[in-house]
Amino acid sequence: EIMRLVVVLAVLMGVSGIPDVTISPPTASADTSAHPNSIPETGAEEDVMATGELNPNHYPARRAAQVVQHYLNTRYGSPFRLIGVQTVHSGNAEDVADSGRKYQLELSVNDIITNTTQTCSAELFFPKGKGQQPPEVKALYQKYKTNQTLMSSDFAQQLRSDISTLSNSKLPSDSHGHIEPDMKPFWHLGILASSFIMLNESTENTLYNVAQVANITQLTTEEDHLEFDCHTLLHEMVSQEIIHWKMLFTWSPAEGVKVVQMKRLPHRHEREKSPKTN
Amino acid sequence: TSWMEQMVKDHPDVVTVVKYGKTYESRDISLLKIGLNTGKEKKAIWMDCGIHAREWIAPAFCQYFVREILQTYKTDAKMEQMMKNVDFYVTPVLNIDGYIYTWENETTRLWRKNRSPEPEDCSCYGTDLNRNFDANWGTIGVSFNCCSKFYPGSKAMSELETRAVTDFVRSRKDSFLCFLSIHSYGQMLLIPYGHPNYTAPNYDELMMVGQGATEAIWKVHRTNYTVGTPPDVLYPITGSATDWARMQGIPLTYIFELRDNGTYRFELPEDQIQPTCEEAYRGVLYIITYAHDKTFNGAVANTAVTLSGILLIFVFSFT
Numbered sequence: 001e002i003m004r005l006v007v008v009l010a011v012l013m014g015v016s017g018i019p020d021v022t023i024s025p026p027t028a029s030a031d032t033s034a035h036p037n038s039i040p041e042t043g044a045e046e047d048v049m050a051t052g053e054l055n056p057n058h059y060p061a062r063r064a065a066q067v068v069q070h071y072l073n074t075r076y077g078s079p080f081r082l083i084g085v086q087t088v089h090s091g092n093a094e095d096v097a098d099s100g101r102k103y104q105l106e107l108s109v110n111d112i113i114t115n116t117t118q119t120c121s122a123e124l125f126f127p128k129g130k131g132q133q134p135p136e137v138k139a140l141y142q143k144y145k146t147n148q149t150l151m152s153s154d155f156a157q158q159l160r161s162d163i164s165t166l167s168n169s170k171l172p173s174d175s176h177g178h179i180e181p182d183m184k185p186f187w188h189l190g191i192l193a194s195s196f197i198m199l200n201e202s203t204e205n206t207l208y209n210v211a212q213v214a215n216i217t218q219l220t221t222e223e224d225h226l227e228f229d230c231h232t233l234l235h236e237m238v239s240q241e242i243i244h245w246k247m248l249f250t251w252s253p254a255e256g257v258k259v260v261q262m263k264r265l266p267h268r269h270e271r272e273k274s275p276k277t278n
Numbered sequence: 279t280s281w282m283e284q285m286v287k288d289h290p291d292v293v294t295v296v297k298y299g300k301t302y303e304s305r306d307i308s309l310l311k312i313g314l315n316t317g318k319e320k321k322a323i324w325m326d327c328g329i330h331a332r333e334w335i336a337p338a339f340c341q342y343f344v345r346e347i348l349q350t351y352k353t354d355a356k357m358e359q360m361m362k363n364v365d366f367y368v369t370p371v372l373n374i375d376g377y378i379y380t381w382e383n384e385t386t387r388l389w390r391k392n393r394s395p396e397p398e399d400c401s402c403y404g405t406d407l408n409r410n411f412d413a414n415w416g417t418i419g420v421s422f423n424c425c426s427k428f429y430p431g432s433k434a435m436s437e438l439e440t441r442a443v444t445d446f447v448r449s450r451k452d453s454f455l456c457f458l459s460i461h462s463y464g465q466m467l468l469i470p471y472g473h474p475n476y477t478a479p480n481y482d483e484l485m486m487v488g489q490g491a492t493e494a495i496w497k498v499h500r501t502n503y504t505v506g507t508p509p510d511v512l513y514p515i516t517g518s519a520t521d522w523a524r525m526q527g528i529p530l531t532y533i534f535e536l537r538d539n540g541t542y543r544f545e546l547p548e549d550q551i552q553p554t555c556e557e558a559y560r561g562v563l564y565i566i567t568y569a570h571d572k573t574f575n576g577a578v579a580n581t582a583v584t585l586s587g588i589l590l591i592f593v594f595s596f597t
Contacts (some may be wrong), residue, residue, distance in 0.1 A: 055510070057504050057505075057506060057510075057511055058506065058510045058511055059510065059511055059512055059513065062511070066540075082541075084539075084540060084541065086502075087502070112541060170384070172542070172545050172547070175334075175380070175381070175384070175387045175545060176334075176545065176546075176547065176548055177542045177545035177546050177547035177548070177550075178547060178548070179547075209540045209543055210543075211388060211543050211544065211545075212388075212545065233388070235388075235543055235544075237464075237512075237513075238513050239426075239427065239428070240390060240427035240428060241427055242388050267425075
């Protein structure tokens with residue numbers, strides 16, 4: 001009898017070892033702490049900018065990191081090297097008297113084409129004052145030995161000898177993001193040229209990406225470098241706007257990309273309206 | 279619509295189409311109701327895709343999700359259990375007019391809002407549906423210029439598409455465990471609230487479950503997703519569907535911002551659709567499993583334990 005009792009007790013104890021799970025009652029009432037009619041604190045959208053140590057996942061560090069990406073692409077990008085921010089590890093921001101704000105970031109950046117990563121330390125300065133002043137960026141990128149140099153010079157060679165290939169090309173070529181492999185270097189060039197503009201236009205309240213290269217055409221030139229005419233659509237995330245820019249730029253393996261002329265195209269609201277039906 | 283009808287045809291005992299509203303251009307807004315008929319009162323999970331027209335990967339994900347749960351519930355005991363306790367309400371394309379507009383030609387591909395006509399004093403079409411819900415409407419993260427991408431409408435709930443959602447959900451709000459809204463791009467999981475001065479009462483839980491979901495996502499293809507409130511990780515938002523749902527008392531509400539993180543933006547290439555859907559599915563599954571288990575499994579396990587304990591005592595005392 002006792003044995004049986006012991007067994008029963010043992011079994012019961014083993015069985016009741018399963019943790020007690022409390023079931024919370026279904027939430028019936030609406031959340032009153034954010035009632036639609038309550039008055040929010042007034043304040044400009046920009047508010048107090050984050051200062052001191054930054055949370056690497058929050059937008060101030062993420063936006064600053066994007067600016068570093070644009071800077072690195074203007075400096076080190078090529079038709080065969082496109083740089084992207086992979087992770088922000090840490091960041092710091094501070095006011096510099098009345099002249100602007102300074103950021104320090106530790107990030108990992110990634111060569112999108114070869115998928116190689118490296119760490120990067122960057123310093124940025126966003127000047128204050130009237131009108132758009134471009135940020136100043138300091139960051140280094142290690143150009144590891146890749147096929148990139150050879151492919152760039154082969155590509156340049158090919159373009160110098162065969163100018164008729166590229167005219168009025170749209171990239172991606174359709175609404176589904178399709179890009180032919182031999183068109184990718186042109187797409188990268190469009191992104192690099194746009195990076196100059198994105199860098200110039202960046203502030204602490206913007207996050208730029210290239211949405212589309214609407215049109216890229218190679219132009220004839222007597223010079224050593226290659227010349228292109230390009231129309232790109234930039235996506236500015238914070239306003240969700242699509243902004244059109246036209247550019248004239250040059251490229252050579254030695255000199256990289258240089259934007260000669262750039263013009264922002266006006267927002268054409270008419271394009272967003274349906275045509276009047278007859 | 280024909281795909282939705284096909285789903286019903288293929289799984290007639292589990293899937294029904296429900297028309298719950300009309301768009302400005304008079305198209306039907308429909309959802310798929312998916313679940314096993316048990317005759318008992320069931321809980322619910324909401325998923326909407328394509329509130330923003332240009333985010334094409336989102337409707338693709340809704341289709342993937344539907345197909346996946348319909349394929350797995352017959353062989354996966356957990357999914358079968360969830361289908362018995364919960365009904366899934368999935369709207370593959372909420373902003374139908376906007377979505378169709380983005381297919382029209384190259385210049386319309388990047389349209390975001392719905393296609394409601396221009397207001398009297400302004401000359402652009404469309405309202406940002408994800409700013410139109412009655413959740414701190416029109417305060418921050420919006421612009422009253424009707425040409426803006428963030429135009430929240432002439433007033434809260436001014437849009438037909440918004441009211442279709444709120445009418446449907448409100449009539450059953452106590453049954454909803456989860457409200458998920460699928461978007462792109464950015465690789466983020468956004469939790470309420472979009473207004474910087476308000477914190478959800480279950481913020482910690484939302485973050486914890488969100489972290490679990492991003493870990494589940496990462497395990498599939500090593501894609502990094504970030505969790506946080508919009509004011510923290512992106513920008514302030516008011517009038518969003520998920521904020522409205524959270525205010526109705528639905529405990530777990532998330533905005534999924536799918537791939538990518540900047541290379542292709544809205545025009546995600548074909549070869550990325552499958553992996554994006556695979557990883558997002560794991561993230562969604564994590565959240566809905568948590569929501570389901572919190573409501574169902576605990577009670578069942580407890581009761582089973584107590585009952586078996588009592589039974590054993592009886593058995594032994596009679597021998």
